[in-house]
Amino acid sequence: MxxxxxxxxxxxxxxxxxxxxxxxxxxxxxxxxRPPKVFITQQLGFNDNQLADFRSIDEEHHRKMRALEDNSRDLKELLFSNLDNTNFTTNELDSITNLIGQLSIDKEQEVFNYFKALENICTDKQKIKLKNIVTGALRRNPQRGDPPPPR
The missing domain is CATH 1.20.5 (Single alpha-helices involved in coiled-coils or other helix-helix interfaces)
Known part of the structure; x- marks a missing residue:
């Protein structure tokens, strides 16, 4: 029992x-x-006007980022298609890798401009929340599920 x-x-x-x-x-x-845009809109509590502005900003941002990614992928394909090309010069290599590097710079600037545009439609309280969201995202690696680093 x-x-x-x-x-x-x-x-x-x-x-x-x-x-x-x-x-x-x-x-x-x-x-x-949960998609990042859903997270952002929920965390910031956008009103209807802000949501409309956000959608416009977000669509434009994604259009630009897709174009940059497409260009970067095309350049990388061009670069690696020349692996077996014995006539491929160091100058050509430098030229293509510099273009890829510039696209990387353009992507980072576009992300910054995206968050700057979001900040412009936020209230003062929302700006503080947005800054905290961005800061938190920068301090961890979501692909690996890393927590933020210790302070």
Whole structure:
């Protein structure tokens, strides 16, 4: 009788712990799968006018970023298509890699301009929240799920 009670308590405990684990895993996954624009609009609490402005800014930003990514991919394909080309010169290599580097600079500037445009449609309280969001994003590596570094 005592063994059955102990096993029953242990079984209930394990079931509860499995439920908690499932909740934590599913809740974390849902947060990770949320698009950044949904996260930003929810965190900043944009009103209807701000949402319309945000959508316009976001669409333009994505259009520009796609174009930059496409150009970068094309240049990298050109670069690596010359691996077996014995006539490919160091000057050509430098030229293509400089263009790829410039596109990287352009991407970083576009991201900065995107957040600057978002800041321009924010209230003073929202600007503080936006700064915290950007700062937090810069301090961690979301691809690896890294937490922010210690201070």
């Amino acid at each position: 005592k063994k059955n009670l102990l096993l029953t308590i242990l079984l209930i405990f394990l079931m509860v712990m499995n439920g908690v684990l499932l909740y934590l895993v599913l809740n974390k996954t849902e947060r990770k799968n």
